[in-house]
Amino acid sequence: MKFNISTSLKYSLAITLNLLLIPAAIADDAARGLEIATETDRRDTGFIDLTAEMVMELKNKQGQTNTRQVRVKTLEVEGDGDKGLSIFDTPADIKGTASLTYSHALKPDEQWLYLPALKRVKRISSKNKSGPFMGSEFAYEDISSQEIEKYTYKYIKDETLNGIDTFVIERYPAYKFSGYTRQLVWINKKEYRPEKIDFYDRKNVLLKTLTYHGYQQYLNQFWRSDVMKMVNHQTGKSTTLTWKNYQFKNGLTDSDFNRNSLKRAR
Amino acid sequence: MKTRISSLLISTLICSSPAVAEWSGNFSLQNRYFFHSPLPLIEDSSQEQYYPSVSSEVEYYTDWDNQDRSITIKGFLRLDQYDVERTHGDLREFYYQYVFTDWELRMGISKVYWGVTEAQHLVDIINQNDAVENIDNEDKLGQPMFMLSRELDSGTVNVFVLPYFRERTFKGIDGRPATTSFIDSNFASYESSKEQKHIDYAARWFSYLDDLEYGLSVFSGTSREPVLLPRIINSNNTLTPYYPQMTQFALDAQLTTEEWLYKLELIHRDWQQFDFNQFKLVDTRFTALTAGFEYTIVGIMQSYADLGIVMEYLYDDRDHESTNLFQNDVMLGLRLAMNDSDSSEALLGIIYDMDYYERAVSLEAKRRFMGNWTAELEARFFSNTNSQSITHGLRHEDFLQLDLSYHF
Numbered sequence: 001m002k003f004n005i006s007t008s009l010k011y012s013l014a015i016t017l018n019l020l021l022i023p024a025a026i027a028d029d030a031a032r033g034l035e036i037a038t039e040t041d042r043r044d045t046g047f048i049d050l051t052a053e054m055v056m057e058l059k060n061k062q063g064q065t066n067t068r069q070v071r072v073k074t075l076e077v078e079g080d081g082d083k084g085l086s087i088f089d090t091p092a093d094i095k096g097t098a099s100l101t102y103s104h105a106l107k108p109d110e111q112w113l114y115l116p117a118l119k120r121v122k123r124i125s126s127k128n129k130s131g132p133f134m135g136s137e138f139a140y141e142d143i144s145s146q147e148i149e150k151y152t153y154k155y156i157k158d159e160t161l162n163g164i165d166t167f168v169i170e171r172y173p174a175y176k177f178s179g180y181t182r183q184l185v186w187i188n189k190k191e192y193r194p195e196k197i198d199f200y201d202r203k204n205v206l207l208k209t210l211t212y213h214g215y216q217q218y219l220n221q222f223w224r225s226d227v228m229k230m231v232n233h234q235t236g237k238s239t240t241l242t243w244k245n246y247q248f249k250n251g252l253t254d255s256d257f258n259r260n261s262l263k264r265a266r
Numbered sequence: 267m268k269t270r271i272s273s274l275l276i277s278t279l280i281c282s283s284p285a286v287a288e289w290s291g292n293f294s295l296q297n298r299y300f301f302h303s304p305l306p307l308i309e310d311s312s313q314e315q316y317y318p319s320v321s322s323e324v325e326y327y328t329d330w331d332n333q334d335r336s337i338t339i340k341g342f343l344r345l346d347q348y349d350v351e352r353t354h355g356d357l358r359e360f361y362y363q364y365v366f367t368d369w370e371l372r373m374g375i376s377k378v379y380w381g382v383t384e385a386q387h388l389v390d391i392i393n394q395n396d397a398v399e400n401i402d403n404e405d406k407l408g409q410p411m412f413m414l415s416r417e418l419d420s421g422t423v424n425v426f427v428l429p430y431f432r433e434r435t436f437k438g439i440d441g442r443p444a445t446t447s448f449i450d451s452n453f454a455s456y457e458s459s460k461e462q463k464h465i466d467y468a469a470r471w472f473s474y475l476d477d478l479e480y481g482l483s484v485f486s487g488t489s490r491e492p493v494l495l496p497r498i499i500n501s502n503n504t505l506t507p508y509y510p511q512m513t514q515f516a517l518d519a520q521l522t523t524e525e526w527l528y529k530l531e532l533i534h535r536d537w538q539q540f541d542f543n544q545f546k547l548v549d550t551r552f553t554a555l556t557a558g559f560e561y562t563i564v565g566i567m568q569s570y571a572d573l574g575i576v577m578e579y580l581y582d583d584r585d586h587e588s589t590n591l592f593q594n595d596v597m598l599g600l601r602l603a604m605n606d607s608d609s610s611e612a613l614l615g616i617i618y619d620m621d622y623y624e625r626a627v628s629l630e631a632k633r634r635f636m637g638n639w640t641a642e643l644e645a646r647f648f649s650n651t652n653s654q655s656i657t658h659g660l661r662h663e664d665f666l667q668l669d670l671s672y673h674f
Contacts (some may be wrong), residue, residue, distance in 0.1 A: 058607045066607045066637070092673035093640045094609070095290055108524045110477075118404065119379040123522050125481060128572055129562040135607035136556060177524075177564070254366065259472075260417055264365065266286075 026154075033153030033169045035244070040192040041148050047073035049252040050074045053244045058136050068134055074259050081105055082145035083257040085125050087265045088134075096263040100257060105149035106174075114262045121259050130179025137230040137239040138206060139179055142199075150174055156184070161196060165189040180207075191215075193223040201234075208232050220259055284608045286333075291324035291340075294671040300442055302662040303602050309450075310500075312348075319346040319413040321357070322479060334365045337375075340408075344399070349441030351451065354397045358408045370415040375408040378426075380470060380481060382520040382529045383556040385578040385597035385617065389516045391485050392426065392468060398435040401443065401646070402628075421473030428466040431488045434507060443646075444538035446659030447538045453506035455490070457538070464488050464511075480519040487511065491545065492542055508547070510538040515594045527560040529578070539584070554582040558597070580617075594620045608634045 027168060036258040051073045069089040074082050081103030088097045096116035103109045129141040151171035154201040159168050166186040173180055184198040201207040214226035222242040255261060296319045304313035321344040331335035331423030340359035348350035359375030361451060381389040399405035410430040416423045435445070436451040458464040466487020499506075514535040520538045521528040532555045541548045558578030568571045576599035580592035604610040610633040617626045627647040634640050644667040648660040667674055 007415075029485055060607070081550050091609075091634060092636060092638050093292070093671070095673070110522075119377050121379075123520055123527070125522065125525060125527060125560075125562055128562060130568050131564055131572060132605045135609060179565075208524065216396075255417065258417070260370065260415070260422060264333075264363075266327070266329065266338075 009091050029155045030153060032155035033171070034148075034188055036155065036169050036192070036256060037148055037151070037153050037171070038169050038193070041146075043192045044222060045076075047219075048076050048249050050076075050246065050248050051250055051252075052224075052246045055242045055244070056134065056136055056138075057240045057242070058237045059240070060082045066135075068136075070134075073252060073256065075252050075254070081109065081147050083261065084145065085257055085265060096266075098262055100259070100262045101144060102257075103145040104146065105147040108175075109144065112259060112262055115179075115266060119263070121262055127177050129175065129177060137237055140240070141173070141175070141178060141180075142210070142230070143214055151183075157185065159190070164195060166195055190222055206233055216246075222248065270673045278321075283418055283614075286330075287326070287328040289324070289326055290674060291322065292671045292673045294321045295319075296321065296667060296669045298442075298663075298665055298667045301664045301666070303616060304442065304444065305659075305662050309566050313440055313442050313444060314348050317346065317348055317442065319344055319352065320446055321345070325359070335363070336363045338363070344442070349398075349438045351438030351440055352438060354398065354435060356396065358406075360408070361411075368417040370413075370417075372413040372415075373617070375410050376413070377406050377408065378413070378424075379409075379520045380483060380516075381531055383518075383531045383558065383578055384529075384560075384576050385558070385580055385595075385615070386556055386592055387531075388533045388554055388556055389481070389518045391483075391490060391516070392428070394432040394434055394490050396435050397439070398437050400531070407435070421471055422470070424470045426466075426468040428468065428487060429463075431462040431464060431466070431509070433462070433509070434490070436507070443660055443663035443665060447496070447503050447505045448496060449505045449507065450509060453487065453497065453504075454492070454497065455495075455506065457508070457510040458488065462488075477522045478519060479522070480517065483514075483516045483518075485514045485516075489537065493538055495540055495547075508538075512537045525561060529556075529558055529560070531556045536573065537632060542629065550584070552582060552584045554580075554584075556580050570605045572603045572605060575599070592617070592619075596620065610634075638673050640669075640671050640673065643667070644669075 019243060049179045051071070054072055056068040056070065058068070068091060071087045071089065073085040076082055084101045085104070088094050094151045098114040100112040101109055109129070111124050111126045114120070115122065115126050119169050129144070130139050132138070133143055151173055154170045156168040156170055159166050166188055169185050169187060171183050171185060179202065180199050181204045182200045185194055186196040187193065188195050188258065193215060196212070197210040198206060199208040199210070208230055210228060210230045211224040212228055215223050216226065217223050224246050226243055229238065231238045234261045298317040298319070300315045300410055303315060308432055323340065323342045324617045325338065325340040327336065327338050338359050338361055341355065342358050343355040344352060357514065359374055359376050361376045362369045378392040381387050381529070382390070387403060388496060393406035395403045396407045397403065409428060409432060411550070412427040412429070413427050433451060433454050436449045439448055464487060466485070468483065468485040468487070470481055470483040488509050489512040492509050494505040495508045497504050497506050512535055514533055515531045517532070518531045519529070532553070534551070534553045535551070536551050538547050539550045540546070556578050558576065560574060562572055562574045564572050576597070579596045580595040580597060582593040583592065595617050600614045602612045612629070612631040615628045618624070622627040627649065629645045630643070632640060632642045645665070647664045
């Protein structure tokens with residue numbers, strides 16, 4: 001304390017300290033965000049495979065509704081994105097149409113479509129991830145497998161959401177053709193499962209909100225919600241997904257998720 | 267005790283895996299309107315401008331053994347007010363399928379699709395065209411087959427034995443669109459003395475290297491495409507279908523990148539053709555291909571709609587003797603998908619012939635309404651036909667078609 005530090009020096013030191021501290025704080029929030037995302041992912045790892053039935057209800061601004069029934073099969077792939085098969089039962093004119101997706105953490109997803117009238121399997125470009133899934137308010141990227149590497153993260157704050165203690169984190173899509181600049185995710189502190197997601201469009205304006213309802217735990221580990229509701233704030237339209245008959249560990253293998261099994265999908 | 271009984275019941279149900287039985291299909295009303303009155307080419311024909319028809323397709327499917335065994339039956343029927351040949355029925359499918367580990371066996375009447383391109387389907391050869399349905403060759407007749415498929419780590423092998431041949435359907439004398447000469451399907455002839463009972467064979471190897479998917483196939487047997495032989499029937503110039511034996515080697519490949527799809531179909535065929543100078547059938551070999559790309563603009567004008575752009579080049583080295591309409595042509599296609607809840611979509615296709623300077627335009631649009639109904643509009647224009655070419659006969663055959671269908 002013998003040093004006679006001039007005020008100007010003190011001032012510049014303070015600035016230097018601040019400059020050092022701010023990036024450190026940013027790095028901290030990024031690390032914390034990633035940590036929360038990693039824990040969320042870890043807790044949902046090991047389900048091996050999953051089959052479920054889904055009813056989509058599309059509602060327009062006038063309240064008119066439209067429904068679709070889809071059966072979904074998922075195979076967990078270690079160290080990469082999951083494999084998924086969706087079979088459409090209604091509307092009747094597209095009955096039997098099926099899609100196969102190999103999602104990847106960093107590479108673009110691979111996607112095939114089976115058209116039953118022509119018996120044709122078509123490999124399609126995976127670029128339109130931001131497009132609506134079957135005319136609904138869900139985009140392909142909203143329903144595809146959520147890998148850690150698909151986003152970068154930032155912890156924002158803790159918040160109580162409808163009586164539930166949550167972490168609020170922000171995530172930024174790494175995918176260049178994503179329809180979003182960022183997503184705000186509310187994650188249940190106790191169970192590390194998403195409760196709500198706000199989606200911001202390419203102009204960074206709030207586009208949609210997804211909320212999860214009726215969570216149930218399966219095999220003492222995996223949380224799945226019975227109802228997922230997506231509201232589009234810009235169009236007033238909404239889509240509700242009602243899930244039924246979640247079945248884990250059915251003994252599915254890679255051969256249930258290839259071009260041949262896509263042709264046979266029922 | 268109660269729980270034991272119910273769990274026993276559940277396990278019995280799961281083990282025996284009860285058969286699933288499903289009915290599905292559609293009923294459809296079709297209106298076809300031809301813009302021009304018919305050309306008076308054939309005596310005793312009474313072609314119209316407006317052709318109404320109704321059709322139905324019904325499928326029954328059942329499976330058991332955890333979906334490893336299944337039976338599929340699909341029937342089709344169309345009733346056309348004026349064209350007796352277009353009034354027809356077909357058993358599109360009636361087959362038994364058995365899947366065991368990496369093997370798949372299929373026995374019965376079925377349909378198989380090979381290929382990747384959009385403008386034409388050169389490689390797709392197993393099923394005969396139900397050509398009386400539409401001129402786009404996308405409707406197929408059921409093909410009796412025995413198919414064995416084996417999945418390997420490196421790809422999939424399919425082997426086919428095809429014990430019975432189906433003749434191509436052609437419109438009747440009162441039907442349209444009409445070509446210059448009437449094709450009379452009642453006078454079909456064959457190179458093989460076994461005629462329709464000749465046994466055909468085919469095989470295909472399908473594999474991939476990263477984002478390149480390819481299929482190599484071979485077919486040996488009765489040509490699905492007939493050679494049209496000139497003949498005078500009832501003092502009319504008539505064409506009759508002749509089905510030679512043929513061998514075809516084919517390649518189909520697609521390279522998929524994030525934004526572009528690159529497609530190729532290539533065939534080489536040992537065949538016969540009719541030489542008008544010698545006025546007889548001669549052996550011939552030819553090569554034909556379709557090659558092109560597809561690019562999709564996602565979210566055009568900040569909407570949810572996608573616009574796909576397809577360009578394909580169509581080539582056939584038989585040149586002017588080609589029985590194929592597309593010997594040196596370019597196809598441009600624009601596909602608009604609205605991605606709305608009614609699945610509204612439209613496809614505009616233009617094929618330009620660079621030898622004859624001809625143009626054919628097609629427009630297809632489709633949407634769903636009231637949940638189970640669809641409306642499908644199709645228009646075809648054969649403008650600017652050249653009197654030297656086979657399509658010249660189509661110059662008065664521009665038409666508009668509307669299909670209203672109920673699906674169940």
